[in-house]
Amino acid sequence: MDVAVLEIGGSHVTAAVVSPDAWTVNVVDRAKLESQLAPEAVVGQLADAARKLPLANGLAVALPGPFDFATGVAWYRNQGKFDQLYGYNLGDNLKTELRLDRVMFMNDAEAFTVGEWTAGEVRGVERCVGVTIGTGIGTAFLADGRVVREGETVPPGGELYKTSYDGKPLEDSISARAIQRAYPGKVPGVKEIADLARAGDRVAGDVLLAAFGALSAALKPWIDRFGVTRTVLGGSISGAFDLVESVFDFPVSATQDTEQSALIGAAAHYLRSS
Known part of the structure; x- marks a missing residue:
């Protein structure tokens, strides 16, 4: 089963499809992200990137903390990125915007390391x-x-x-x-x-x-x-x-x-x- 994935940084969002057969990555879009905007605007940018992906099986998201990866609530403060999302449930709002049942979040450093263990150094x-x-x-x-x-x-x-x-x-x-x-x-x-x-x-x-x-x-x-x-x-x-x-x-x-x-x-x- 191919997986739709967003990789989010403070200034970019990458949308890709990952095929587990050979762990190939097809980057569909890499867009600039204005992470200091209001929550609704950030969700809009992320949703625009995600809509370029096949979302029938849901969406996986790698992003930095501080973030509650289980509940989807952001806890950024004085980070220089996503500061207006403090206490905001990004998961619920992204699901609503994209009409998805499943959006799963993962710490970006953990995602990187699991990726390297799966198919890297x-x-x-x-x-x-x-x-x-x-x-x-x-x-x-x-x-x-x-x-x-x-x-x-x-x-x-x-x-x-x-x-x-x-x-x-x-x-x-x-x-x-x-x-x-x-x-x-x-x-x-x-x-x-x-x-x-x-x-x-x-x-x-x-x-x-x-x-x-x-x-x-x-x-x-x-x-x-x-x-x-x-x-x-x-x-x-x-x-x-x-x-x-x-x-x-x-x-x-x-x-x-x-x-x-x-x-x-x-x-x-x-x-x-x-």
Whole structure:
């Protein structure tokens, strides 16, 4: 059964059909998303993207938290995205707008990691972790392909961003804003800092090494506790992996395509939950 999937970020929505036979992804549309508009306007944008998909079997949605993925209620506040959706039941309103019985939500970092376990860098690995790095950090710890959020072997809720490093929240050391803040020059984003590092800018290189070094140090105790044998990095910042691979003293690789993995993971979870 093919699965209709939306992958939602702070500034885009991707609509795709995922075929589980070979886990192929057909991206039907990738549109700009104005996430700071009123709830009804956000729902309208998402519904417009979803209507381009075959919805007879329902819809799977991968999106970032804070969000109640079971009930469909958004809890974004001071996130720079979806702030007007605080306390809003996106699930019920999206179902009503699209006249659907079933819309299933999944955390985007978990969707990414399940996608990588299903058809990517950590395919079939018994115990693995996926880390998405962009405006913030997302993580998912998987045992036999299933997300583990509870217990002493994973961070609170399975979310590494809730931990600290060097006496500060981890995202103060490794995130897009942290890296841009650490670089002394004005640049549009992390991609440009990585380009400068590849061109020989030693300060840019040192900034990236320090940021990913913090990630490596913060992640290592949990890798040991959970028994992780392979780690995969995703998110927009994972494109700098070639510059920072040396800071990791455990097996790690970068995804080929974060968005495609999240689409596959959401579809796999949707089918598993059917």
